[in-house]
Amino acid sequence: MDSIIIQERLVERLLSPRTQAQRSHPGKLKDHEKQYVGFATLPNQVHRKSVKKGFDFTLMVAGESGLGKSTLVNSLFLTDLYKDRKLLNAEERINQTVEIIKHTVDIEEKGVKLKLTIVDTPGFGDAVNNTECWKPITDYIDQQFEQYFRDESGLNRKNIQDNRVHCCLYFISPFGHGLRPVDVEFMKALHEKVNIVPLIAKADCLIPSEIRKLKERIREEIDKFGIKVYQFPECDSDEDEEFKQQDRELKESAPFAVIGSNTVVEAKGQRVRGRLYPWGIVEVENQAHCDFVKLRNMLIRTHMHDLKDVTCDVHYENYRAQCIQQMTSKLTQDNRIESPIPILPLPTPDTETEKLIKMKDEEVSTICACASWMLELESRESLQGCPIEVVLRLPLLCPPVGSWGGGQG
Ligand code: GDP
Numbered sequence: 205m206d207s208i209i210i211q212e213r214l215v216e217r218l219l220s221p222r223t224q225a226q227r228s229h230p231g232k233l234k235d236h237e238k239q240y241v242g243f244a245t246l247p248n249q250v251h252r253k254s255v256k257k258g259f260d261f262t263l264m265v266a267g268e269s270g271l272g273k274s275t276l277v278n279s280l281f282l283t284d285l286y287k288d289r290k291l292l293n294a295e296e297r298i299n300q301t302v303e304i305i306k307h308t309v310d311i312e313e314k315g316v317k318l319k320l321t322i323v324d325t326p327g328f329g330d331a332v333n334n335t336e337c338w339k340p341i342t343d344y345i346d347q348q349f350e351q352y353f354r355d356e357s358g359l360n361r362k363n364i365q366d367n368r369v370h371c372c373l374y375f376i377s378p379f380g381h382g383l384r385p386v387d388v389e390f391m392k393a394l395h396e397k398v399n400i401v402p403l404i405a406k407a408d409c410l411i412p413s414e415i416r417k418l419k420e421r422i423r424e425e426i427d428k429f430g431i432k433v434y435q436f437p438e439c440d441s442d443e444d445e446e447f448k449q450q451d452r453e454l455k456e457s458a459p460f461a462v463i464g465s466n467t468v469v470e471a472k473g474q475r476v477r478g479r480l481y482p483w484g485i486v487e488v489e490n491q492a493h494c495d496f497v498k499l500r501n502m503l504i505r506t507h508m509h510d511l512k513d514v515t516c517d518v519h520y521e522n523y524r525a526q527c528i529q530q531m532t533s534k535l536t537q538d539n540r541i542e543s544p545i546p547i548l549p550l551p552t553p554d555t556e557t558e559k560l561i562k563m564k565d566e567e568v569s570t571i572c573a574c575a576s577w578m579l580e581l582e583s584r585e586s587l588q589g590c591p592i593e594v595v596l597r598l599p600l601l602c603p604p605v606g607s608w609g610g611g612q613g
Contacts, residue, residue: 255315255316258316258317258318258319259316259317259318259319259508260318260319260320260321260366261318261319261320261321261370261371261508261511261512262320262321262322262323262366262367262368262369262370262371263277263320263321263322263323263369263370263371263372263373263503264322264323264324264325264341264345264369264371264372264373264398265277265322265323265324265325265372265373265375266325266328266341266372266373266374266375266390267328267373267374267375267376267377267403267405268328268375268377269326269328271375271377271405271406272375272405272406272462272463272464273324273373273375273405274324275464275465275466276373276375276403276405276462276464276496277322277464278464278466279464279465279466279477279488279496280499280500280503280504281309281311281320283309283311303325303326303340304323304324304325304340304341304344305323305324305325305326306321306322306323306324307321307322307324308320308321308322309322321367323344323369325340325341328341328390337386337390338389338390338393338394339393341390341393341394342393342394342397344369345368345369345394345397345398346397346523348367348368348369349368349397349519349520349523349524350523351367352364352366352367352368352520353523353524353527368515368516368519368520369398369515370398370399370508370511370512370515371398371399371401371434371503371511371515372394372398372399372400372401373401373403374387374390374391374400374401374402374403375403375405376402376403376404376405376422376459377405378404378405378406378407378409378410378418378461379409381418381421382418382421382422382424382425383422383425383426383429388425388429388431391426391429391431391433392429392430392431395431395432395433396432396519396522397519397522397523398515398519399433399434399511399514399515399519400431400432400433400434401433401434401458401459401460401499401502401503402422402426402433402458402459403459403460403461403462403499404418404419404422404459404460404461404462405462406463407461407462407463407493407494407495408463408479408486408493408494410461415461418461419458419459419461422459423458423459433458433459434511434514436451436454436455436458436502436507436510437507437510439451439452453498454498454501454502454506457495457498460495460496460498460499461494461495462494462495462496462499463479463486463488463493463494463496464488464496465477465478465479465486465488467479467480469485471485471487476488476489476490477489478490
């Protein structure tokens with residue numbers, strides 16, 4: 205009976221925020237609540253657990269330097285993620301290879317914590333010869349999958365850190381007539397590994413008709429070269445009309461034309477994030493000026509979870525399937541398992557652990573030696589008639605390990 209009351213109280217707590225009256229009479233349930241079995245609370249339970257655990261998201265930015273990547277990231281998350289950035293001069297950039305730099309920041313909004321990691325790729329596309337300049341980037345993405353695969357197959361799977369890249373914002377120059385060869389090569393090299401969201405950088409350099417034309421051209425080229433950029437999921441048919449309209453607009457706006465700014469300016473008596481020119485102000489968050497708000501909504505408010513799901517269910521799953529396939533084909537070839545993942549050196553145990561391992565090893569050897577001695581005695585029927593205490597104390601009477609030889613009495 206008691207357990208029923210406890211369960212009812214739990215259901216009541218999870219079903220709705222408690223009123224003052226309920227707090228003073230915690231055992232009393234409203235009539236309509238008594239009709240519940242309780243699984244209607246499952247979403248609440250998931251919600252509580254997720255909020256408690258916090259969220260993480262890894263965003264990669266790529267594109268030629270100077271296209272406004274860092275400015276856009278700062279504008280998106282309203283933080284200064286590039287405080288320590290050192291800008292290279294032309295001479296240094298000639299010799300620079302593509303680097304991977306991670307910036308991590310913990311942000312909190314209304315009690316919800318987000319561990320945001322930005323993976324920057326300075327040096328990409330800056331060299332005179334850009335052959336295979338995407339290689340360090342694809343390698344980095346693969347390494348994160350590999351680490352995750354290794355952790356997932358390991359002993360402690362409870363606190364796996366997910367460093368897989370969930371989305372890559374790829375910046376396209378507004379000054380060209382569409383995609384450059386390096387853009388095509390980059391996206392083709394990465395499209396099976398990460399969700400690519402192409403962006404037209406510095407959209408304030410183009411007038412609306414130029415933006416329309418460039419978007420069309422990029423869409424055509426993406427189709428022509430068979431590039432698979434991130435596809436927004438289909439909108440559910442039971443969604444309301446407003447949501448469906450927003451979803452349509454979002455899909456039609458891709459590739460998003462964006463503007464970034466680290467400064468706040470005054471426009472029509474309001475302080476807004478924007479760029480101040482002699483002829484006027486370009487507002488970052490004004491939807492008539494650019495697609496920044498659409499990008500932010502998509503990335504943070506509406507599709508962050510889907511980006512993570514696609515990373516896990518499609519890109520990581522592909523990697524995992526490939527790994528397992530390689531392992532099994534090796535197994536059938538060599539008739540022995542050879543992991544395609546390089547084996548990490550095991551952590552060296554400390555002296556205390558080493559001592560313990562040694563003791564345990566000795567114990568095991570003693571037990572094995574005693575067992576074989578007993579078997580031998582038994583086979584010679586020398587135990588017949590022996591008092592039971594003698595048999596039980598045999599391990600103590602055993603000669604030291606090492607002096608046991610097969611068949612020696
Ligand atoms: P990154 O090297 O790609 O990270 O580029 P930065 O964010 O450092 O920006 C390079 C320069 O472009 C800076 O002077 C920025 O102020 C400027 N910039 C950034 N975003 C925009 C933009 O949307 N429009 C224009 N016109 N300039 C921008």
